[in-house]
Amino acid sequence: MRLEVIETLAALRSLEPEWRELAIPSPMQSPEWLLSWWEAYGEDDAACSLWTLAVRNSAGVLVGLAPCYVRLRTLAGPTLRLLGDGRASTDHHTILCRTAEDEPGVVSAVAKWVVDSAGDTWRRVRFEAIDADDRAMNHLERLLAEGGLDTQRIDDLGSFPAEMAAHGGEPTWENYLATLSKNRRKRLRKWRRELLDTGQATVLVAQTEADRQELWPLLVKLHRERREAMGHPGVFDEPRFDRFHRLASERLLAKGRLYLAVLELDGKPAAVDYALQDERAVYAYQGGIAPWALERDAGHLSQMVLAETALAAGRTRLDLLRGDEPYKLSWGAVHRPASTLHVRPRDAAGALERWAGAAYRSLRDRRLRASGLGLQGTAGELTPEA
Structure with missing residues (x-):
């Protein structure tokens, strides 16, 4: 060597x-x-x-x-x-x-x-x-x-990864739901039925560089609003952090490794998810939620779409990355x-x-x-x- x-x-x-x-x-x-x-x-x-x-x-x-x-x-x-x-x-x-x-x-x-x-x-x-x-x-x-x-x-x-095709099962949404608690299954099915299936909730996923440039300011805005509501600054307001992720997201998109999506409720931007992806997993990196959309569970709804989209593309792991926030366990994640x-x-x-x-x-x-x-x-x- x-x-x-x-x-x-x-x-x-x-x-x-x-x-x-x-x-x-x-x-x-x-x-x-x-x-x-x-x-x-x-x-x-x-x-x-x-x-x-x-x-x-x-x-x-x-x-x-x-x-x-x-x-x-x-x-x-x-x-x-x-x-x-x-x-x-x-x-x-x-x-x-x-x-x-x-x-x-x-x-x-x-x-x-x-x-x-x-x-x-x-x-x-x-x-x-x-x-x-x-x-x-x-x-x-x-x-x-x-x-x-x-x-x-x-x-x-x-980190907190969740295996969405646990125990060798088929990587389907219903099989993944079966690994979650009864209460979580009921809520996810209810959101799908009452919001996504009715068109009250819609999702736009960036497919092109023009899409990415259009959605990026929404990510920064909704992330800042959510963090400020919690008493903390938005990380994208730090110039080097923002520059890093603008460069990385553009390059990852070109390689098919970026998931950037906005969830709209009644036609208004409610939540944005910024994730990375490879052949087998999606990595939930960052996001933002409009304060008014919290009571409508926009963050959970957006996370549900992220998991559904990953499974539909053959990705069987949802990695919620570092941090010990309790909500991660409700998605079947375990501590690594x-x-x-x-x-x-x-x-x-x-x-x-x-x-x-x-x-x-x-x-x-x-x-x-x-x-x-x-x-x-x-x-x-x-x-x-x-």
């Missing part, structure tokens, strides 16, 4: 065709998502340097990619992180491999580079939103610990634990940084509990960084 460090946007873009040949677990690990993130958050930030690790086999074929960058922090020093992290809230971070057979060699090459560059290229590693059952990342952690580095896992929010991996050299500075991190998290959590916010969060929300 041969590892090379990709340090420029142009060089990373040149890998796109090979990148697509890797096993990409979700659209959040695709070039459309991660390149857009770097363009919005990293390319013009003097504190950030692209530092993505590309692994090739003896024939020169790209068999692995660790999409990393380095952020210079005043106290912690240079921190090795994963593209798409932070306030943009990318879920299911991992090392990308071409095949399962390539994975051990790719992870070993990445681990060797991380160990060899400790204290030089980086002083701290912070890989967030790692699924607890991610084999590649768990293997990486073991190799880093064996290489003499201090590794530490901190619980993250985790995740964590943030911290790695430091085993030296005095590393020990001090570990202590400072623990003190910061303790203070942050006390403040959150005092404010009544707890540790909840959803994809795309401005959650504190541990």
Whole structure:
């Protein structure tokens, strides 16, 4: 295995065709998502340097990619992180491999580079939103610990996927409903019968770039209205966040990986869903609801259409992403634990940084509990960084 460090946007873009040949677990690990993130958050930030690790086999074929960058922090020093992290809230971070057979060699090459560059290229590693059952990342952690580095896992929010074709059943709407509670089934059937079937509720899904441009301002507007009603700012009002998602949504749409839809009630925009999709799953990323439409269950109705549309296209998983909001359980979702991996050299500075991190998290959590916010969060929300 041969590892090379990709340090420029142009060089990373040149890998796109090979990148697509890797096993990409979700659209959040695709070039459309991660390149857009770097363009919005990293390319013009003097504190950030692209530092993505590309692994090739003896024939020169790209068999692995660790999409990393380095952020210079005043106290912690240079921190090795994963593209798409932070306030943009990318879920299911991992090392990308071409095949399962390539994975051990790719992870070993990445681990060797991380160990060899400790204290030089980086002083701290912070890989967030790692699924607890991610084999590649768990293997990486073991190799880093064996290489003499201090590794530490901190619980993250985790995601909430729902299998809509449970127990090997046919992927039909009725079979999915059978997995939900009796009360939930009754409500969903009632909404379908009284609102969608009568035409009181209609849904427009973006099919073209013109559609996307028309619906995007509605997403921003309804998201802001909903967040302000809850006492929080709209995340799309942050310029880099908005730029990232405008770039990513345009590119994802071109690849058939975007679900952007507006639900209208009596001809008025009531809710918007912004989701990502691949061959097997739909990922409910963000949305917005008009305050007047809350009492008419517009959010649940819009979510129902998202699930119906996914099943009709052969997608059998509804991933409600990170955040522990109770409503997710009503859709049959189960918690998929995740964590943030911290790695430091085993030296005095590393020990001090570990202590400072623990003190910061303790203070942050006390403040959150005092404010009544707890540790909840959803994809795309401005959650504190541990």
